[in-house]
Amino acid sequence: MYLSTEKKQEVFENHGRLKSKTDTGSSESQIALFTYRINYLTEHLKTHKKDHSTRLGLLKLVGKRRSLLDYLYKRDINRYRAIIAELNLRK
Numbered sequence: 001m002y003l004s005t006e007k008k009q010e011v012f013e014n015h016g017r018l019k020s021k022t023d024t025g026s027s028e029s030q031i032a033l034f035t036y037r038i039n040y041l042t043e044h045l046k047t048h049k050k051d052h053s054t055r056l057g058l059l060k061l062v063g064k065r066r067s068l069l070d071y072l073y074k075r076d077i078n079r080y081r082a083i084i085a086e087l088n089l090r091k
Contacts, residue, residue, distance in 0.1 A: 003037070003040075008033070011029070011032050011036055012024055012029045012032075014032070015029055015031075015032030015086060015087070016032075017079075027079070028083050031068050031072070031083055031087070032083075032086075034061055034064060034065040034068070035087050037061055038062060038065065041054055041057065042058065069084075
């Protein structure tokens with residue numbers, strides 16, 4: 001598996017709202033996990049250009065992350081700006 005349990009807990013602890021290893025449900029932690037997976041799949045597709053099923057999965061992940069970012073934008077603009085700055089994302 002590309003992502004160990006320890007690495008996942010580290011992502012949740014660094015980017016989660018509660019700053020704990022068990023904060024898996026907050027929008028910030030889910031966006032951080034999606035970003036990590038998107039970066040991993042992007043690197044994979046650089047070497048395996050004809051892997052169309054992975055490309056489809058990547059596009060679905062980008063859509064899910066976009067939906068979460070839109071939700072966060074509508075609910076709390078300050079949290080949205082914080083996660084954008086933290087993960088170096090831009091709209």
